[in-house]
Amino acid sequence: MSTPVSQPAPGTPPDFGFLPPPEPPYALVVAGGDLDEPALAEETARLARGASLCVAADGGLRLLRAVGIWPGVLVGDFDTLTPDEVEAARAAGVTVRAFPPAKDFTDAELALDVARRQLGRAPLYVVGGVGDRIDHTLANLLLAARWWTEGHPVTVLAGPAHVRPLAGPGEVRFRGAPGQTVSLIPLTPQMTGVDTEGLVYPLAGATLTWGNAYAVSNALVGEEGAFRARTGMGLVVLQRRA
DSSP states (O other): OOOOOOOOOTTOOOOOEEESOOOSSOEEEEOOBOOOOHHHHHHHHHHHHHOSEEEEETTHHHHHHHTTOOOSEEEEOOSSSOHHHHHHHHHTTOEEEEOOSSOSSOHHHHHHHHHHHHHTTSOEEEEOOBSSOHHHHHHHHHHHHHHHHTTOOEEEEOSSEEEEEEESSEEEEEEOOTTOEEEEEEOSSEEEEEEEESBSSOOSSEEEETTOOTTSSEEBSSSEEEEEESBOEEEEEEESOO
């Protein structure tokens, strides 16, 4: 178990998220959902400044505009944006790709496909896609897991949490404040050889089964921790707040 490190100065939040931090080349996809978390706007601006490609999926454009950024590409059926917002993006030089509402893919998946076609297997960061539409939330998180198995690393940054797939053999490392809640949710019938580092409730060579909440609501001891697995797949959920 890792040793807690010194605390940040009062009023200064520690770094939060998965490790290592993003380095170009990577793509940023901004989708809809619950985008009102102030920290999410700051993360979006930081990611957008370093991204090799920035794609907005329909209403995700509003979060980018709130931090003063235009995407390179705007995709979707535009059932959230107004015609004026879409035309303003086009006038600003944004490539606009419109799709009919009756389509086989969500706006987020269309945006991810644009990023994959332009940047290949570079890491993909998705902002949003999580909100009160439970169907969209589940679809987007499972989409991230599926793309990970296909060799496209996807990380989801949402208002309530950051989410990253863990596929064995592999490791997911993260950083936050001591006591920060983190969970591992199996997506396959079994995850074997599950270990933890730097967490309050340690696991060593554990077997987790699909539909079991055994690894939900663990917490950081210090400021860094990790989940590892030998086989299977799951989602690591790093909550912003306990």
